[in-house]
Amino acid sequence: MRIQMTRRGVMGATAGLGVLSWGGLGRAEDDGGSIAARLDAAVDRAIADADFSGALMLKRGDQVVYQRAVGHAERVFGAANRIDTRFNIASIGKMFTATAVLRLTEQGRIDLDAPILRYLPDYPARAIAEQITARQLLSHSSGIGNYWEAIAEKPSQAFLETRDFLPLFADQPLEFTPGERMGYSNGGYVILGLIIEAVTGEPYAEHIGRTIFEPLGMSGSGYWPLDLVVPNRADGYTRDEAAPGAWRSNLFVNQFRGGPAGGGYSTVEDLSTFISALGDGRLLSPQMHTTATTGLFDMGRARYGLGFMEETVNGHRMLGHTGGHFGIAGEVWRYQDLDVTVAMLSNSEVDGYWALNVAVKDILCGPSPATDAWRLGMAMAAAAGGDSVAAARALFDARPQGLQPRSVFEVEAAKARHRGNPAAADRIMAIAAILEPPA
Numbered sequence: 001m002r003i004q005m006t007r008r009g010v011m012g013a014t015a016g017l018g019v020l021s022w023g024g025l026g027r028a029e030d031d032g033g034s035i036a037a038r039l040d041a042a043v044d045r046a047i048a049d050a051d052f053s054g055a056l057m058l059k060r061g062d063q064v065v066y067q068r069a070v071g072h073a074e075r076v077f078g079a080a081n082r083i084d085t086r087f088n089i090a091s092i093g094k095m096f097t098a099t100a101v102l103r104l105t106e107q108g109r110i111d112l113d114a115p116i117l118r119y120l121p122d123y124p125a126r127a128i129a130e131q132i133t134a135r136q137l138l139s140h141s142s143g144i145g146n147y148w149e150a151i152a153e154k155p156s157q158a159f160l161e162t163r164d165f166l167p168l169f170a171d172q173p174l175e176f177t178p179g180e181r182m183g184y185s186n187g188g189y190v191i192l193g194l195i196i197e198a199v200t201g202e203p204y205a206e207h208i209g210r211t212i213f214e215p216l217g218m219s220g221s222g223y224w225p226l227d228l229v230v231p232n233r234a235d236g237y238t239r240d241e242a243a244p245g246a247w248r249s250n251l252f253v254n255q256f257r258g259g260p261a262g263g264g265y266s267t268v269e270d271l272s273t274f275i276s277a278l279g280d281g282r283l284l285s286p287q288m289h290t291t292a293t294t295g296l297f298d299m300g301r302a303r304y305g306l307g308f309m310e311e312t313v314n315g316h317r318m319l320g321h322t323g324g325h326f327g328i329a330g331e332v333w334r335y336q337d338l339d340v341t342v343a344m345l346s347n348s349e350v351d352g353y354w355a356l357n358v359a360v361k362d363i364l365c366g367p368s369p370a371t372d373a374w375r376l377g378m379a380m381a382a383a384a385g386g387d388s389v390a391a392a393r394a395l396f397d398a399r400p401q402g403l404q405p406r407s408v409f410e411v412e413a414a415k416a417r418h419r420g421n422p423a424a425a426d427r428i429m430a431i432a433a434i435l436e437p438p439a
Contacts, residue, residue, distance in 0.1 A: 035363055036066040042359035043068055050415075052352025053237070054330075055083055056344045057268040058360070059276075065340075067268070071348060073234035075247060084267050086220050086233040087345035088254070089330050090323030091262040092271065096208050097192050098138055098307020099278065102288050103211065109199050110134060112306075119195045124170040132178045134195060137188040138306040139296050141181065143174030144188040156256035160225065162193040162204050165259070182297035182304060186261035193260025204260055213270075216277050220267035225257040233265060234347040236327025244420040250327035262323055268343040271332040275320055275341050279334055293319045301370045313365040329353035335364060351411050369403065377405035381412040384431050385424035392431050405435065 039058065046052035053071020057064065069081040104110040112135040116123065123129035128144075136142035147168035159165055169187040176183060193204040200207050205223040213221050224230045236250035258264035266274075277283050284292065295303020295310045302311040311318045311333075320333035329350035332343040342360055346353040358371045376399055383391035396405065409431050416425035 038363050039066045039359070040068070042356055042363075043070060046352045046355045046359075047071070050352035050355050051239075051348055052346060052356065053081060053348035054087065054344065054346030054353065055081055055085060055268045056356060057083070057272055057342070059272055059341045061339050073232070073347065075235070075237060075249075081234060081347070082232065084220055084232060084269065085345075086222075086230065086265040086267055087330065087347055088234070088236060088258070088325070088328045089262065089264055089266045089271070089345065090325045090328045091186075092266070092321045092323040092330055092332060093258060093262040093264045094189055094260075094307055094323075095274070095278075095321045095332075096212055096264070097189050097196070097204075097260040098292065099212060099283055100196050100208060101134060101138065101192055102284055102292055102306065104196065104199055105134075106285060106288055110195065112138070116191060116195060119198045120191070123191075124166065128170075128174060131174070132191075134192065135306065136178050137185070137192050138292075139304060140183060140185045140188060141179050141297060142185065142188050143176045143178050143183065144185045144191065145169055145172055145175050145183070146186050147190075156226070156252075156254070159255065160257055162190060162197060162259050165190045165261075166194070182299065184299075189261035190259065196260070205258075205264075212274070212283070216270075216273050216282070218266070218270040218273060221265060221270045223258045223264045226251060226254065227256075230265070236325075236347045237349075238327045239349055239414060239418040241414050241417045244418055250325070253326045254328075255325075263325075266345070268345055271343040271345075272341045275332050275334045275343070279319070279336070313361050313368050313370070316365045324350050324353075331357065338364060340364060349411070349415075351408075351415065372400070372403055374406040374408070376403060377408040378412075380405055380431055381408055381428050384427040385412065385416055385421070389427050389430045389434065392427075393434050396434065407432075 035058070039056070043052065043056065047070055055069040056067065058066040067083050069083045069085060071081050073079045073081045073085050101110060105112055110119070113133050115130050116132055116134060116137070117126065117129035120129060132142040132144065137144070147165060165187070196207055197204055202210070209222065212218070224233070236254065237247045238250060240246040240248050255263040278289065292306040293308045293310055294305050297304045302309040308319055309321050316338060317336045318333040319336065320331060322331040324330070327347060327349070330345040330353065332341070334341050344353060344356060354374065358374050361368065362371055376395070380392040380395050383395055409428050413425040413428040416422070416428060
């Protein structure tokens with residue numbers, strides 16, 4: 001997952017380059033019209049400041065409070081994104097894998113604490129299969145690694161079925177003792193997909209479609225390969241730094257077909273439906289839902305459970321998942337106490353997505369240290385790009401005690417180059433040299 005930021009989107013949170021406004025945008029107690037107006041303003045800023053392209057939906061209960069689609073699903077002919085556009089959801093799809101495994105567990109067909117050798121007796125590395133469990137795979141604590149470097153060495157069409165990914169990591173030693181810590185692992189979720197296939201006798205995509213998508217009416221969701229003509233599917237785009245103003249398709253760096261670790265397609269409506277069904281008992285029992293969504297490992301702003309993230313902002317608990325890759329960024333969250341669901345999907349650089357992520361949290365929950373850190377990083381980048389490194393330093397020196405800026409500088413510099421301002425890019429990159437190490 002590539003996490004990026006942007007430069008000029010901070011201007012809405014500054015009062016000049018030298019004074020930061022740390023206040024939030026609002027509270028969830030505001031009426032829906034107020035929330036919608038504030039979200040509209042945030043989307044407009046993300047378009048202008050960060051080239052945001054995608055769709056956003058916010059619902060309170062079953063009522064849509066806000067929905068909007070902007071940008072292009074396909075840039076060559078200028079086809080617009082729609083609210084029902086199918087976007088690549090990257091690692092958000094891990095929730096589907098986790099849900100399938102946990103449902104099979106409730107049916108007595110999977111034991112989360114049994115060695116995976118029980119379900120995959122032909123696993124290439126028997127010694128590893130005897131050590132790791134489905135529970136560890138779900139929580140990224142198995143020691144199984146990732147496969148992005150290895151997958152780049154072969155044509156993407158070589159990876160069509162779940163088993164095709166196994167040679168990329170199966171012969172690699174565990175990165176740590178299973179259960180001792182978290183290490184984000186796409187390979188682990190491939191193994192979970194293989195377990196689903198072994199237990200059910202169905203291909204992974206068919207099982208997810210039959211047991212999750214179809215019962216919930218998620219008709220915009222699926223695991224289509226890149227070369228299949230799929231109506232209303234968005235391509236992803238990244239900025240070309242070498243040719244200012246130009247964009248590149250992510251088709252040649254994208255996974256050819258999604259699977260258990262992510263890379264499928266969905267819509268903001270479908271994801272809203274899924275995260276609501278997860279919480280109201282249509283997919284998991286209340287007991288299993290609690291088990292799955294209780295954070296086990298700290299991953300920064302959030303904690304990771306069994307395939308789900310939990311984050312608490314000013315006392316408001318959020319459950320869901322994020323995802324991202326080149327030209328892909330998204331999230332879906334359920335704010336439990338507010339009875340609010342938020343789904344956002346983007347097919348452009350992730351800085352626009354993060355600007356809206358911060359805006360939504362501020363609107364619903366008020367400002368927090370995490371969103372303040374993003375605003376400080378953005379203000380410093382804006383100051384350096386528009387004025388000088390000294391101006392950015394002044395903001396850093398005037399920050400509230402203990403607040404560290406979010407590291408947005410590399411992506412802000414890339415955006416400055418994309419917009420034809422290499423001198424600004426150099427000043428932004430110089431900021432890193434003045435930062436104090438985190439406490």
